[in-house]
Amino acid sequence: PWTIGNDENWQKTHRLGGRLWVVGGAIMIVSAFFTIEIAIGVLIAVIAMSALVPTIYSYRLYKKHKASGIEYAPVFHRKSDKVGKWITIIVLPIILISVTVLMFVGDVNVDFGAESFTVSASFSETLTIHYEDVDRVEYRESFAIGNREYGFGSPRLSTGIFRNQEFGRYTLYAYTGGGGGVVLHKGEDILVIVLKTPEETKALYDTLSAKIQ
DSSP, X not given: OGGGGOHHHHHHHHHHHHHHHHHHHHHHHHHTTSOHHXXXXXXXXXXXXXXXXXXXXXXXXXXXXHHTTOOOOXXXXXXXXXXXXXXXXXXXXXHHHHHHHHHHOOOEEEEEOSXXXXXXXXXXXXXXXXXXXXXXXXXXXXXXOOEEEEEEEOSSXXXXXXXXXXXXXXXXXXXXXXXXXXXEEETTEEEEEEOSSHHHHHHHHHHHHHHHO
């Protein structure tokens, strides 16, 4: 609110904020070419920098002005402003905590039945596949994920519809950064499952191979 009471404070703060948001936007564009873990880390850092630095700068300028005797115009506060302030104080931490939890929790699960198995992941739909419908299954030590067309992505999970040069359009249920991959071919449809470690993914392949054969 102190920026409203002084034209110099307002102009200097917003000029600084404008430069920071331009630079931050350029940094976020570049980060899109890196892994999702790096991109999300950069996003959080840029938003924090772009929001906090102008706030701290304007407050320090306000204190400097007050110490030198520069008067600030009084700021009129409506009742709705006070209500909005308390709503922000209550709601913002809830949003931040929820986003943090969303980014770093979740699991990919494969459950086997007598005639079919299910693949499920947090924040994504559950797939049920009959063993007899799978044409073949293979294990890959590595593969190019490609680009997500839609779905869910976080530092922990990558799920949804993806596209790469080898498979074209395919479905992925994976731990981000997990090792290897089980590739299931069902007609023209391809499903890739990646568990937390290469050992877990290889064990999944062995189990599926035995049931499909």
